[in-house]
Amino acid sequence: MTIALYQAVAVVGSLLLLTSGFLRFTQSGSPKELFIGALYFLANLIIFCM
Numbered sequence: 383m384t385i386a387l388y389q390a391v392a393v394v395g396s397l398l399l400l401t402s403g404f405l406r407f408t409q410s411g412s413p414k415e416l417f418i419g420a421l422y423f424l425a426n427l428i429i430f431c432m
Contacts (some may be wrong), residue, residue, distance in 0.1 A: 392430030396423045 403419015406412075 389430055392426050396426035399423055399426065 400419045400423040403416050403422065406419070407416035
């Protein structure tokens with residue numbers, strides 16, 4: 383299985399979005415922020431890696 387450069391960049395970007403959602407969750411305490419970060423993560427993986 384080969385991974386294209388844009389797929390690797392998409393995974394890194396998705397992890398940054400997930401991390402951002404987690405950091406906002408720790409600051410605000412709202413689980414909605416963590417949920418939104420997880421949704422962005424999954425959406426980017428689906429869009430760019432499938």
